[in-house]
Amino acid sequence: MSRPDLHSDHVRAAVDDHVLRITLDRADKRNALTRAMYADLGTALAAGVDDADVHVIVLDGEGDMFCAGNDIADFANVDLSSGDAGATGPALSFIRQMAECDKPIVVAVQGQATGIGTTLLLHADLVIAAEDARFYTAFIDLGLVPEAGSSLLLPALIGRQNAARLLLAGDTLSAEEAERMGLIAYRVPAAELADRTRELAARLAAKPTGAMTASKRLLRAGMDTAATVAQIEREAEVFGERLGSAEVREIMNAFLKRKKR
Template identity: 45%
Template sequence: MSMQDILVHTEAGVSTITFNRVDKKNSITEAMYAAMADALDAAGQDAAVRCVVFQGDMAIFSAGNDIADFLQQSAQGAASAAAVGERPVWRFLRAIASFPKPLVAAVCGPAVGIGTTLLLHCDLVYAGDNAAFSLPFVNLGLCPEAASSLLLPQMLGYHRAAEALLLGEPFLAEAALEVGLVNRVVPPSECNALAQAQARKLAAKPLTALIETKRLMKAGQAAQVAARMQEEGVSFTRLMAGPAAKEAFTAFMHKRHPDFSQC
């Protein structure tokens, strides 16, 4: 990972994690997951940090997993429950799901795969009017992650969640606003600034009250989220080694349409 792929900056009680790999559409490598997990761990333990913001570029939030890196890392690890727990991507997902302080996100442009599912664990989400959310797991021969198979039906209702997860087609910022995935839609040039302003409002409030309020809101589903995330991780790892995923990734790398007729 380039030292610049993930930027972490802390000021006025707000720690900002920035995707900064625009030339690769902010696709996320294992090293970037590790860096973000470390940043969350540090922010959680630092009493001076009261809020964390995720942001990308005005044109792209994240294209999700870096496919080439993902394939390389997957080939090196055994498809086991132990591997699920050890890889940086799963450590990041556990960190964001259990983070005790407020999480804010500013999303402009495409937010693919984990670029969308990580938002389910944020407390406030602001979107540029160019945002496009997609969950193409099935199209890659995979299953959802980040407990999205649990949280999306709760948020969107079953049929809308099924449309998003089974078809994997993008939905735009206004649709995300309608179903409650985002709090507000603004021009892309204003999105990061709005998220920062809201984060600073949070940072000015008593941290103990923020943490306890968030804990109470999430208390009823915390154990469910952890269990579902583990279950998804085991299934995801198993499907990664299956014929459908191999065909999807091979087609992607060779820039052709996949053929799932034998899958």
């Protein structure tokens, strides 16, 4: 794969033994995602999808936290008329790419997965998490609504009550709970996460690529990808409306003032 043209300085992408590893590289900010990072994620994923040498895609994060969700300061400054916070923005474009990807996607989670750090897992094929990982969606506490299709996918995957724990009550799930509910596939000691992720990716990469692609397409058809994408776009519309609301602006301003102290 030719080196993708990335611009944020906070996303890395490299191919080794048929595995494309895309890494969130903003550990000093707990890998909080900016719009520029989403654009890079989409670019890297598209490059991997188009490259026949790439059999598996791995998404992971540097540091002690997988992803703290969206960068509040970045999204607080979004121009709502630009569409960047809605269905045409880089964040939702990346999620749609994940939802429609024919190649297996593995996500490795350490520390906390907040907001999109949790909901993007719904579009991975296999999630491997450290035993100390935690999962929290945060939307309700910011005055926002579910995104990434989570209002559709979470109840189907983990049940309505458990989905409401995440999306309405704002509970934090342990890795043990997440595994029991089916949000993650594997729970491993934190010290073994990197090695076990490499082993899993290598095992997938060695399997027949034609059968892998056909199997993923069948899985996606069974989950009705079209309905998922439609829900992603509905959520994005409401999310954008909420982002411009007085309630959300008040919450975000208070959050940013606390961070400056």
